[in-house]
Amino acid sequence: MAHFTVIGLGRFGVSASMELIYLGHTVTGVDRDAKIAEKYVDDFTQVMICDSTDENALKELDLINSDAVLVAIGEDMESSLLCILALKKIGVKEIWVKASSRAHHTIVSKLGVARIIHPEEEMGVRVAQALNYPMVNDYLSIGHGLYVVEIHIKPQLDGRPLGDVLDPAKGKVDAVMVKREQETFLQLDKKFVLKEKDILLLCGPRSELKHIAPRLA
Incomplete structure (x- = not known):
């Protein structure tokens, strides 16, 4: 059993999280919108309300102990990139990222993440x-x-x-x-x-x- 953190609880992030839980893993879900986070309190292992672009806030989540962190932030490319940079700064090694466009992919590919995902394309x-x-x-x-x-x-x-x-x-x-x-x-x-x-x-x-x-x- 592994532990994963999923940042961004849109349809993709929630779907990935639910499947991981079904497969027997534990998942911490993270979203900056309290209403969205509260919807999944009973479904996830843990749910945190956090501004994922804030490096200091991410430090409080103990992400180093996650086997991988999935950045599933939707169409807000700026927030996604800031989140990735913050994760890199605090020492997270295994970062997976949902890319919303080719431009997003191109920039993320320069940041040294483990994997870039294109859900719609795939x-x-x-x-x-x-x-x-x-x-x-x-x-x-x-x-x-x-x-x-x-x-x-x-x-x-x-x-x-x-x-x-x-x-x-x-x-x-x-x-x-x-x-x-x-x-x-x-x-x-x-x-x-x-x-x-x-x-x-x-x-x-x-x-x-x-x-x-x-x-x-």
Whole structure:
């Protein structure tokens, strides 16, 4: 279990916080608006009212003990940048930032933060991928041109061996796991028989995943 601090309790900040709590972590939520902060007193591990652009005020929050601080301040780029600078001055190492624009991203990238997030852009990419490959329930880029995709097995693939599905990829796509109700299968070979409603995780280059997509539709 880790502890995170989320600064800015708009929709993005609250959504990220709730998911972290669901995953078993503790979260301190921070917002300068008392009415907003008070809304989430019962949902967060802790909620603090604080002007996040004030270095002295941030020092009082003991942020050094957070595993990461997420700056989720919305469209107010100036407040976001001042908050980041204050966090750097007090010694916070792991800073994640929501960027609201390309200009925001460009400036933040010069400040040495751990990660910059574009929620709308990233969600737009996911929607486009879902529209382009409707058989893919979810996907994750793991770098070096590799992707992990989640496939829900349709009725037409029921009873088919895994090798039939992966054969066109010629060994360039690997089956990582199959989840079947309460069972998980990790040792998968070409003879493994798929069943309807199985959840199949595949890993490989996007071009090869695209190549076998028609067999998964």
